[in-house]
Ligand code: GDP
């Protein structure tokens with residue numbers, strides 16, 4: 465059996481956790497391949513809701529094995545806290561069920577402090593990061609001065625390397641940002657304990673994954689963030705520092721190019737974004753408030769990781785076509801269709817206007833979005849509540865037309881339609 469890759473087709477928070485939970489019923493291995501605890505993936509089963517930041521969402525299914533890939537950056541404090549919470553919810557976590565790549569990088573308090581200092585220094589030009597130390601941790605990696613998980617295996621060398629890293633960070637904090645230095649001894653004491661707790665989970669996961677594929681097992685790779693936050697292909701510089709797009713799954717798990725089968729793109733029925741950066745279909749006012757929700761419901765548009773209200777807008781089909789191309793998306797999972805119920809009409813951006821010109825493509829990719837104006841197609845809305853519907857035929861005609869319009873304009877089938885956060889609230893075609 466092959467590797468299937470689930471990616472976010474927008475700016476993150478598309479409902480990847482919800483879709484992974486659905487698909488991992490049939491997977492042997494579930495694997496996170498990029499990012500860190502900037503991610504927040506929600507899985508709702510019955511009346512229980514799990515919020516996963518580092519563990520793969522498919523771990524909620526007791527039969528799966530979870531991998532944390534070499535493409536990730538891992539804050540050990542968050543990971544251990546998450547393991548504790550998931551265990552308390554009755555899910556078994558042990559060194560046979562969870563394996564962490566020896567080549568994943570550690571996030572330290574130094575990276576958190578640098579993330580905050582750099583955001584402050586950017587002022588009005590800030591990126592709006594999650595302040596989880598993601599950018600600085602990947603900077604250490606690319607700079608070849610990062611701390612890899614494998615360093616934990618030799619406690620003395622690990623703590624010496626950590627001490628040198630904190631010294632280096634303190635130099636930067638004081639010299640570049642005029643910030644307070646960190647207390648090295650406290651960090652070293654904490655990381656000694658984290659190291660002892662995480663050591664049994666560390667190994668070479670690429671070999672394990674390849675062996676599973678060769679034995680006919682199925683691996684589901686769980687993307688974090690989204691296509692438009694990709695370091696290379698997103699709305700640079702308003703991006704994250706990793707490769708959340710589908711090729712990142714191969715690099716981030718150590719698998720060959722021929723391994724991948726389906727690429728499932730998760731797309732929300734409208735568009736959201738947290739943090740700064742261009743957003744051509746962004747809405748303000750009453751309509752925005754209507755799509756965002758008040759925060760009363762678990763699924764309203766407030767960040768899973770930071771609680772920030774998300775910016776909202778109409779679905780952007782130009783960007784969705786781009787996501788299909790960049791990832792090689794073979795099918796789409798459309799989420800939150802239920803939220804559009806009750807709107808008289810719904811808009812979809814189909815082209816952009818740049819000056820006097822109408823275009824269907826992005827001249828220089830999404831980094832160039834600031835200058836464009838979205839041009840919309842308007843379709844009929846529907847008033848029916850969709851949350852109890854479980855079949856394509858059961859959907860109101862206008863909702864079916866909305867889905868068909870997306871398929872038609874993007875050229876990829878919508879195989880999954882989610883009409884609520886709970887595992888069973890889905891239509892599979
Ligand atoms: P992720 O980061 O892509 O995994 O998405 P998040 O978990 O951050 O945000 C998606 C939110 O929408 C979560 O609160 C989900 O429970 C919720 N959700 C997912 N699918 C649906 C759906 O079809 N309808 C509704 N109402 N909520 C959904």
Ligand code: IMO
Nearest residue numbers: 476477502503504592593594688689704738739
């Ligand atoms: P999931 O996996 C939505 C955004 C941040 C910011 C930018 C850079 O839940 O979809 P970073 O902390 O990564 O340096 O921030 O990326 N961002 C996300 N937005 N969902 C996410 O993850 C995100 N992870 C990062 O808001 O704009």
Ligand code: MG
Nearest residue numbers: 477504505768
């Ligand atoms: Mg999220």
